[in-house]
Amino acid sequence: MYPDAGRGSVAGTDEPGHPGWPARLGPVRTRAGVVALRPLWLRDGPAWRRIRLDDRDYLEQWEPSTPGSWKQRHTLTSWWAQWWSLRSLARRGQCLPFAITVDGAFGGQLTIGNVVRSALCSAWVGYWVASGHASGGVATAALGLAVDHAFASAGLHRLEATVRPENAASLRVLTKAGFRQEGLLLRYLHVAGAWRDHYCYAITTEDVGTGVVAGMVAAGLVERV
Numbered sequence: 395m396y397p398d399a400g401r402g403s404v405a406g407t408d409e410p411g412h413p414g415w416p417a418r419l420g421p422v423r424t425r426a427g428v429v430a431l432r433p434l435w436l437r438d439g440p441a442w443r444r445i446r447l448d449d450r451d452y453l454e455q456w457e458p459s460t461p462g463s464w465k466q467r468h469t470l471t472s473w474w475a476q477w478w479s480l481r482s483l484a485r486r487g488q489c490l491p492f493a494i495t496v497d498g499a500f501g502g503q504l505t506i507g508n509v510v511r512s513a514l515c516s517a518w519v520g521y522w523v524a525s526g527h528a529s530g531g532v533a534t535a536a537l538g539l540a541v542d543h544a545f546a547s548a549g550l551h552r553l554e555a556t557v558r559p560e561n562a563a564s565l566r567v568l569t570k571a572g573f574r575q576e577g578l579l580l581r582y583l584h585v586a587g588a589w590r591d592h593y594c595y596a597i598t599t600e601d602v603g604t605g606v607v608a609g610m611v612a613a614g615l616v617e618r619v
């Protein structure tokens with residue numbers, strides 16, 4: 395199913411290893427609308443800023459602490475710096491920074507980060523979705539598309555996600571996408587004012603059979619468009 399999985403800068407070869415980027419993934423239909431992934435655009439800034447300022451209470455409790463107030467971290471200047479940094483990492487093959495779109499409009503982000511090749515071929519995945527789409531299946535669909543792409547085209551073998559035990563919505567997303575819980579990381583990440591324990595969830599190519607999205611279609615979670 396995944397002929398490229400585990401390839402890319404394989405130990406002992408000169409293979410360059412930047413496969414799978416840039417990419418457009420989907421679309422698939424969810425309860426909230428038609429979901430697709432595409433590279434982040436600089437012009438996503440105004441929508442990103444508006445949603446994240448409106449959704450502060452919804453997002454901040456789960457996201458890593460960074461310097462500055464929420465407002466200071468959500469200026470168009472800070473968007474530009476983030477976008478530039480993500481684009482540089484993507485060009486170096488270390489990151490796949492996607493916008494999640496719902497019915498064609500910017501509705502969140504999904505990032506595959508810290509891509510390590512060689513004998514590891516692993517990365518982490520993180521995501522957020524605007525509260526206006528909550529529980530509409532958007533994150534689940536986005537994660538399914540991303541996992542299939544990571545394994546089929548980006549040459550990865552394993553994806554990891556860390557999540558606070560209190561984050562019921564994200565735990566449900568990971569479970570629906572086929573991730574398994576592998577352990578508890580004590581005081582792992584500084585979130586909302588304290589060092590918080592996180593579960594480590596993971597999935598490898600061996601877990602996905604004919605593909606995550608195919609499994610979601612069969613389970614009635616998404617429809618192909």
Ligand SMILES: CC(C)(COP(=O)(O)OP(=O)(O)OC[C@H]1O[C@@H](n2cnc3c(N)ncnc32)[C@H](O)[C@@H]1OP(=O)(O)O)[C@@H](O)C(=O)NCCC(=O)NCCS
Pocket residue numbers: 452453456521522523524527528529530531532533534535556557558561562563564566567
């Ligand atoms: C986590 C998040 C991405 C989920 O996005 P979403 O598009 O609403 O996710 P989905 O609709 O695909 O799935 C959410 C599931 O959790 C369930 N859920 C939502 N809130 C819940 C709660 N408080 N308790 C239990 N289940 C909950 C939903 O019912 C849904 O399950 P279902 O499809 O079986 O009904 C979104 O809530 C978010 O952006 N949160 C803030 C940022 C964040 O937590 N990011 C992840 C960090 S690990």
